[in-house]
Amino acid sequence: MAEESFLADDFLRQLMSVGEVDLLVGVPTYNNASTLGQTLYSVEETLRHNFVRQRAVILNVDGGSADETRQLFLQSGEGRDANHNKGLTSLRTTHRISCEYGKAPSQGLALHNIVAAADLLRAKACAVISPTTTNLTPSWVVNLLRPVYSESLDFVAPLYARTRFQGLLVRDLLYPMSRAIFGQRIREIYCEEWGFSGRLASQCLEKDVWREEAVRARPEAWMAITAISVGLKCGQSFLGPKIAPPTGTDIVEIIRQTVGNFFWCMEANQAQWLSHSNSQPVPTFGPDHELSLDGIPPSQEKIFELFRSGVSELEPILGSILSQDTHAQIKAIARSDRSQFHFLTELWVKTLYEFAASYHHAVLNRDHLVQALVPLYRGRLCSILLERADSSADAMETQSEAVCKEFERQKPYLVERWTVNR
Amino acid sequence: MLSQDENLWYKDAVIYQLHVRTFCDSNGDGVGDFRGLTSKLDYLQELGINAIWLLPFFPSPLRDDGYDIADYTSVHPAYGSLQDFKDFLAAAHNRRIRVITEMVVNHTSDQHPWFQEARSSRENPKRDWYVWSDTDSRYQGVRIIFVDTEMSNWAWDPVSKSYYWHRFFSHQPDLNYDNPAVREAIWEVMKFWLDIGVDGFRLDAVPYLIERDGTSCENLPETHEIIRDLRRRIDAAYAGKMLLAEANQRPADVRSYFGNGDEFHMAFHFPLMPRMFLAVKLEDRKPIIEILDQTPQIPDTCQWCIFLRNHDELTLETVTDIERDYMYDEYAVDKAMRINLGIRRRLAPMMENDRRRVELLTGLLLSMPGTPIIYYGDEIGMGDNVYLGDRNGVRTPMQWNGGWNAGFSSADPERLYSPLISNPVYGYQAINVDSQRRSAHSLLSWTKSVIQTRNAFHVFSRGSIEFLNPSNHRVLAYVRCLGEEKVLVVNNLSSSAQAVELNLQAYKKHIPIEMFGRNLFPRIGDPPYLLTLGPYQFYWFRLRRI
Numbered sequence: 001m002a003e004e005s006f007l008a009d010d011f012l013r014q015l016m017s018v019g020e021v022d023l024l025v026g027v028p029t030y031n032n033a034s035t036l037g038q039t040l041y042s043v044e045e046t047l048r049h050n051f052v053r054q055r056a057v058i059l060n061v062d063g064g065s066a067d068e069t070r071q072l073f074l075q076s077g078e079g080r081d082a083n084h085n086k087g088l089t090s091l092r093t094t095h096r097i098s099c100e101y102g103k104a105p106s107q108g109l110a111l112h113n114i115v116a117a118a119d120l121l122r123a124k125a126c127a128v129i130s131p132t133t134t135n136l137t138p139s140w141v142v143n144l145l146r147p148v149y150s151e152s153l154d155f156v157a158p159l160y161a162r163t164r165f166q167g168l169l170v171r172d173l174l175y176p177m178s179r180a181i182f183g184q185r186i187r188e189i190y191c192e193e194w195g196f197s198g199r200l201a202s203q204c205l206e207k208d209v210w211r212e213e214a215v216r217a218r219p220e221a222w223m224a225i226t227a228i229s230v231g232l233k234c235g236q237s238f239l240g241p242k243i244a245p246p247t248g249t250d251i252v253e254i255i256r257q258t259v260g261n262f263f264w265c266m267e268a269n270q271a272q273w274l275s276h277s278n279s280q281p282v283p284t285f286g287p288d289h290e291l292s293l294d295g296i297p298p299s300q301e302k303i304f305e306l307f308r309s310g311v312s313e314l315e316p317i318l319g320s321i322l323s324q325d326t327h328a329q330i331k332a333i334a335r336s337d338r339s340q341f342h343f344l345t346e347l348w349v350k351t352l353y354e355f356a357a358s359y360h361h362a363v364l365n366r367d368h369l370v371q372a373l374v375p376l377y378r379g380r381l382c383s384i385l386l387e388r389a390d391s392s393a394d395a396m397e398t399q400s401e402a403v404c405k406e407f408e409r410q411k412p413y414l415v416e417r418w419t420v421n422r
Numbered sequence: 423m424l425s426q427d428e429n430l431w432y433k434d435a436v437i438y439q440l441h442v443r444t445f446c447d448s449n450g451d452g453v454g455d456f457r458g459l460t461s462k463l464d465y466l467q468e469l470g471i472n473a474i475w476l477l478p479f480f481p482s483p484l485r486d487d488g489y490d491i492a493d494y495t496s497v498h499p500a501y502g503s504l505q506d507f508k509d510f511l512a513a514a515h516n517r518r519i520r521v522i523t524e525m526v527v528n529h530t531s532d533q534h535p536w537f538q539e540a541r542s543s544r545e546n547p548k549r550d551w552y553v554w555s556d557t558d559s560r561y562q563g564v565r566i567i568f569v570d571t572e573m574s575n576w577a578w579d580p581v582s583k584s585y586y587w588h589r590f591f592s593h594q595p596d597l598n599y600d601n602p603a604v605r606e607a608i609w610e611v612m613k614f615w616l617d618i619g620v621d622g623f624r625l626d627a628v629p630y631l632i633e634r635d636g637t638s639c640e641n642l643p644e645t646h647e648i649i650r651d652l653r654r655r656i657d658a659a660y661a662g663k664m665l666l667a668e669a670n671q672r673p674a675d676v677r678s679y680f681g682n683g684d685e686f687h688m689a690f691h692f693p694l695m696p697r698m699f700l701a702v703k704l705e706d707r708k709p710i711i712e713i714l715d716q717t718p719q720i721p722d723t724c725q726w727c728i729f730l731r732n733h734d735e736l737t738l739e740t741v742t743d744i745e746r747d748y749m750y751d752e753y754a755v756d757k758a759m760r761i762n763l764g765i766r767r768r769l770a771p772m773m774e775n776d777r778r779r780v781e782l783l784t785g786l787l788l789s790m791p792g793t794p795i796i797y798y799g800d801e802i803g804m805g806d807n808v809y810l811g812d813r814n815g816v817r818t819p820m821q822w823n824g825g826w827n828a829g830f831s832s833a834d835p836e837r838l839y840s841p842l843i844s845n846p847v848y849g850y851q852a853i854n855v856d857s858q859r860r861s862a863h864s865l866l867s868w869t870k871s872v873i874q875t876r877n878a879f880h881v882f883s884r885g886s887i888e889f890l891n892p893s894n895h896r897v898l899a900y901v902r903c904l905g906e907e908k909v910l911v912v913n914n915l916s917s918s919a920q921a922v923e924l925n926l927q928a929y930k931k932h933i934p935i936e937m938f939g940r941n942l943f944p945r946i947g948d949p950p951y952l953l954t955l956g957p958y959q960f961y962w963f964r965l966r967r968i
Contacts, residue, residue: 017893018895019896091744
């Protein structure tokens, strides 16, 4: 019996009509009618002003919106060109096509359709743009597409301007760990906007991983790691501050999605990273970071209490994940007074590497294992807030760099625990 | 007396544009002439065209290929005599081929007796036949058309020590149409040729007849009044004669030259031409659809004239800067191919000698609304020589055969008015009428066939057009309708095979019949009509309800 295609017939018909393109901009949506207009305006402005000669398609992949997001997407287009742009129009038709991949939102299914379209249309450069970003400007789209189209990069991660209390998970865990493991200094592989090449899209499409939970949750990071693993060129491009309404996703779910995805990617690409050490800078367009001192720190007291209670409640589980020494050190700091509390970087890195190794060896249900990291992250977060409350932006960046170095320094320890026979 | 319908002959015409100098030399002096042209009328009849547009053949110093006229009522001696012209005209009419001549009304040569008199003294009665000024600051801001050669629209006349106005070359002073004597003199010239029997005039550089301070000196109301006056006189005394406007403007501006059917019968659709080339290079119908959307309706008795290439550069005046840059990059990489705001190349070299693209563009030309003009030599795929200067590279001798001087002249090759195209790809040994006549599959044979098909169906010349908008933008599809006659045209603008679904619900139950092979295609039903087309392929279907 022939295997069923995930591409709907109507979508395929639309792709046939578009034909080969140079640029593809994917816009995954789910009930985004209120902000989609600004997103499309930015994308169209980008194409009109920066890619007038290129064949382009704007592709909406929708997870079953109930607010007429798709209808809004398909409206206007060419008519808008004539009315709004004082004679400046792209030379070619800017195609707009839309498909509904399901009745519930899924980043993985959305990206699966986008990469399939990119492959079938032989797109040279692609970008995924989030309609939830309320301050999206045409420069964002250009900054993601141009390095791919003009500089032949295969994956372009965004760089955002942050306040000092934004993106702590990225700065203290995801970036330093991904940099140490996969050897490329890409700050934001977990993102909502990114660029990629048709070449990478084709490579990703061939992988039989699209049903994996980790890939479905955070396909962009998997895509970045795939690019690194197969030796494609990666880079990053500065976009500016990102403003988006809160998603309402709690830290447990965020860690399940991101750290769970990362551990899964480590497992899937172990042949690539086990033998590598150190890290390399990647081509960066614009500043490689921008940190402001704005922002109000979260309440440390509550975070600390959650850390302490978590360490206590999860003691048996942590005991099966961590080495005796590490577990003992964590229990010790959990008993300390908050004013004296320090979750040192060395211990933090060692903890994470032991979690990663235990994930690899499947010492317990992997999802439970990842969730067990949550109270420890809270402890580390509390420690950072205490230590860096008065740091300057430069000092915070120096501290972040020190964390990265520590991850790289301890990588042999990870390799040792990863490769040991249990 | 012609019937009302016969008076509209220009709507059904397929016009062949040529310069008598380029076509055939009968007396071996290296320059084409009217006797030579007359000897080739059988060829033109065989091709299927039914009108000839002659470029200027009047006495002239030939500093602008004859558009600098020194005598309006005679024939340049190099091309023969007035009697030779009359003989040619009669022979053409015998073959039911009409003849349109140039009427360069905006300016004369500075060698014209009118100008010589005008400059001789400020008191001369003809002084006011041209536009003079003591300063060169009048009409500030009016654009210069020949930007590559002219710095100003004013030129200093050392004889009468004042400036004269010229919109084109400085040796082409503009006539002063505010002077009624000038209008009468031009009408006398037109009457002269109408009495001989020419069927129409192409009026050159029409928008520039009148000058007014504070304006662009283009398309002014007074210009239209002059045209209406000429038209009234023609309609009164010369029914069935046609006026064709050369106004290189956007369609909305050109529309005014049709008036209420009381100005020009026809006008060139300049902006469509570059956009056809754009569409094929971009592989996207957008440029064509956009410009036709911007094209206003015209009176029933009027018609657009459409063309691919002509004796001038492929003008890019009416495209956007972005489009112009793209056209230059794609069609004129070598700077020698560019002149003024355009590209001095012929059709076949622009299409890289790709027969499929030449045919596609010719098919578009012959199936879109308007009277098509075929530039001499394009029917055999002649090449050009961009190194000849000015626009002479597209005005080389017609290539009749692979023998001496391409069969154009018996003169020594050095004596020819222009070198022949002789490179291995486009040279006369490879590209010529005789060799293509021998092959049923040559470009010439194909062109004959497609003209014959067009001529057989008035729907092409007089029918309405409705664009279909299939989601595949590489496909340009439209339906031409005239009464019960319906033709579906589907063009693949791309270099790759395409599938297209057409919404033909309005033609449900009709049977598409492919017009060249006369093969039946499946009857149109409820679902979208699926067609596949090879690279640059096009179909013409008659839609018949049987």
